[in-house]
Amino acid sequence: xxxxxxxxxxxxxxxxxxxxxxxxxxxxxxxxxxxxxxxxxxxxxxxxxxxxxxxxxxxxxxxxxxxxxxxxxxxxxxxxxxxxxxxxxxxxxxxxxxxxxxxxxxxxxxxxxxxxxxxxxxxxxxxxxxxxxxxxxxxxxxxxxxxxxxxxxxxxxxxxxxxxxxxxxxxxxxxxxxxxxxxxxxxxxxxxxxxxxxxxxxxxxxxxxxxxxxxxxxxxxxxxxxxxxxxxxxxxxxxxxxxxxxxxxxxxxxxxxxxxxxxxxxx
Amino acid sequence: xxxxxxxxxxxxxxxxxxxxxxxxxxxxxxxxxxxxxxxxxxxxxxxxxxxxxxxxxxxxxxxxxxxxxxxxxxxxxxxxxxxxxxxxxxxxxxxxxxxxxxxxxxxxxxxxxxxxxxxxxxxxxxxxxxxxxxxxxxxxxxxxxxxxxxxxxxxxxxxxxxxxxxxxxxxxxxxxxxxxxxxxxxxxxxxxxxxxxxxxxxxxxxxxxxxxxxxxxxxxxxxxxxxxxxxxxxxxxxxxxxxxxxxxxxxxxxxxxxxxxxxxxxxxxxxxxxxxxxxxxxxxxxxxxxxx
Numbered sequence: 001x002x003x004x005x006x007x008x009x010x011x012x013x014x015x016x017x018x019x020x021x022x023x024x025x026x027x028x029x030x031x032x033x034x035x036x037x038x039x040x041x042x043x044x045x046x047x048x049x050x051x052x053x054x055x056x057x058x059x060x061x062x063x064x065x066x067x068x069x070x071x072x073x074x075x076x077x078x079x080x081x082x083x084x085x086x087x088x089x090x091x092x093x094x095x096x097x098x099x100x101x102x103x104x105x106x107x108x109x110x111x112x113x114x115x116x117x118x119x120x121x122x123x124x125x126x127x128x129x130x131x132x133x134x135x136x137x138x139x140x141x142x143x144x145x146x147x148x149x150x151x152x153x154x155x156x157x158x159x160x161x162x163x164x165x166x167x168x169x170x171x172x173x174x175x176x177x178x179x180x181x182x183x184x185x186x187x188x189x190x191x192x193x194x195x196x197x198x199x200x201x202x203x204x205x206x207x208x209x210x211x212x213x214x215x216x217x218x219x220x221x222x223x224x225x226x227x228x229x230x231x232x233x234x235x236x237x238x239x240x241x242x243x244x245x246x247x248x249x250x251x252x253x254x255x256x257x258x259x260x261x262x263x264x265x266x267x
Numbered sequence: 268x269x270x271x272x273x274x275x276x277x278x279x280x281x282x283x284x285x286x287x288x289x290x291x292x293x294x295x296x297x298x299x300x301x302x303x304x305x306x307x308x309x310x311x312x313x314x315x316x317x318x319x320x321x322x323x324x325x326x327x328x329x330x331x332x333x334x335x336x337x338x339x340x341x342x343x344x345x346x347x348x349x350x351x352x353x354x355x356x357x358x359x360x361x362x363x364x365x366x367x368x369x370x371x372x373x374x375x376x377x378x379x380x381x382x383x384x385x386x387x388x389x390x391x392x393x394x395x396x397x398x399x400x401x402x403x404x405x406x407x408x409x410x411x412x413x414x415x416x417x418x419x420x421x422x423x424x425x426x427x428x429x430x431x432x433x434x435x436x437x438x439x440x441x442x443x444x445x446x447x448x449x450x451x452x453x454x455x456x457x458x459x460x461x462x463x464x465x466x467x468x469x470x471x472x473x474x475x476x477x478x479x480x481x482x483x484x485x486x487x488x489x490x491x492x493x494x495x496x497x498x499x500x501x502x503x504x505x506x507x508x509x510x511x512x513x514x515x516x517x518x519x520x521x522x523x524x525x526x527x528x529x530x531x532x533x534x535x536x537x538x539x540x541x542x543x544x545x546x547x548x549x550x551x552x553x554x555x556x557x558x559x
Contacts, residue, residue: 006358009358010358010359013354013355013358013364014364014367017351017355017364017367017368018367020427020430021367021368021370021371021427021431022367022370024382024385024386024427025370025371025374025382027382027385027386027392028378028381028382028385031385038390039390039391039394039395039398039406040394040395040398040399040406041395042392042395042396042399081284082284082285082288083285085281085282085284085285086281086282086284086285086286088281089277089278089279089281089282090278090282092278093277093278095275095278095279101282101286103542104286104289105285105286105289106538107289107293108289108292108293109481109484109485110480110481110484110534110535110538111293111297111484111488111531111534111535112484112487112488112489112505112527112530112531112534113488114488114490114505114508114509114527115296115297115300115488115524115527115528115530115531116292116293116296116297116300117296118300118508118512118523118524118527119295119296119297119298119299119300119301119303119524119527120292120295120296120299122299122303123295123296123299139292141288141292142288142292142293145285145288145289149285195373196372199372199373199375202375203375203376203377203491205377205490205491205494206490206491206494206505206509210512220375220377220491223377224377224494224495227377227381227495235381236381236385239378239381239382242374242375242378243373243374243378246373247373
């Protein structure tokens with residue numbers, strides 16, 4: 001009896017979670033492949049890939065797809081480059097001023113990025129970083145870095161120091177230990193960081209608009225004017241594209257990691 | 268330099284790149300914004316633009332609606348997030364469910380805004396369902412939930428996006444909690460609420476404060492969602508700042524800077540108080556547990 005009640009509760013909660021978190025996205029997807037679905041029909045009666053064809057025939061979209069991925073991947077790589085050492089230091093060393101450093105690294109998520117982007121605007125113009133992809137990549141570090149450091153630090157915290165010691169005892173150098181012991185063990189945190197950073201970069205409109213000056217056209221730049229367009233199926237398709245990109249990114253990421261592990265496992 | 272001294276400098280060396288990024292953007296960016304906000308003409312006091320700002324009804328209304336949206340969406344996400352986490356952790360032995368609950372985190376905020384529009388607009392899906400069920404005869408009878416002066420659509424978007432974040436932050440807290448205290452409380456006749464108050468609250472409270480802070484300042488300063496689902500009057504602060512920043516001939520730029528600097532100061536002050544308070548709470552509870 002009690003067992004059954006628990007089963008029922010599990011089913012209710014599971015369904016509830018699906019309805020709340022996943023179903024809205026499914027409706028959006030259905031909208032993008034529907035044909036002439038409008039009020040007051042609660043479900044479409046015709047399906048078509050027309051919206052997707054319209055989208056991909058637009059050369060502006062494919063160009064900005066490329067720009068978006070280039071920005072996102074660069075932001076992820078730069079984050080790794082600077083967040084991994086920082087997270088390692090915060091997790092493995094105790095040193096003077098650690099609390100202050102941690103607070104400083106939290107700053108970009110405590111202060112509105114819009115204030116910073118507006119303040120940086122003239123300086124970035126003077127440095128020649130506006131209106132180009134470099135400036136946009138740099139400014140995207142701002143909302144991503146604090147999360148990268150946080151997630152990676154938690155990853156290092158969970159990783160016992162013993163593994164590194166054992167590797168050292170067995171005569172591996174520091175560099176070898178890092179690439180063959182620490183990196184493989186920290187892969188789950190690297191994955192979370194990569195996806196989180198990619199999604200945050202994908203979600204930036206106002207930073208890209210101010211620093212990119214309307215010249216760096218990432219997908220959000222062309223999404224906003226689309227939002228109130230009459231062709232609802234196309235807007236829905238465009239929105240689905242944003243959900244597909246992180247998934248595609250994750251698949252490529254997994255392939256790269258498999259390749260990496262294959263290479264380092266070779267004697 | 269001796270090698271021990273080198274070793275002691277190592278963490279700073281590792282942290283240098285991140286700190287440089289933060290100093291360059293946050294330090295310098297905020298400094299330039301502040302400088303532009305006090306750039307005044309002859310004869311005006313340096314706080315001239317701030318004075319102007321607080322005499323501006325547009326700004327005061329923007330501030331009010333921003334605080335309203337940030338407070339309601341953060342509080343509701345936090346309550347629902349905690350409630351869901353404590354039930355899901357108890358119900359399922361394994362935490363595979365978390366991938367479903369985290370799903371909205373993959374969706375950018377402006378796409379979440381579109382989903383809310385798709386579902387809650389007068390021409391949206393819920394309105395269609397209501398029509399099919401015979402609850403309304405035409406679109407205009409459906410309550411205005413998007414692009415409405417109370418920012419309901421914006422609030423719904425944030426709630427949908429932030430519940431997963433709350434679950435993400437609280438799940439480790441619940442997984443590390445010593446659930447034997449729950450047995451103690453239950454044996455002594457405590458109900459669900461008593462268990463929450465006496466067993467979970469001391470652990471959940473400091474993390475909740477931190478999550479509240481992060482979400483509150485984020486919503487206060489974010490442009491993306493209110494730009495799509497807001498109204499022309501009142502605007503939320505970031506949308507108003509963007510408008511002023513790009514207004515003809517840049518006449519309102521100093522005001523835009525002043526507004527965002529003010530918002531940054533408020534966010535920082537809130538962060539300072541909340542984090543200090545959370546820290547105190549943590550150490551007080553750690554002490555009590557040791558005494559016991």
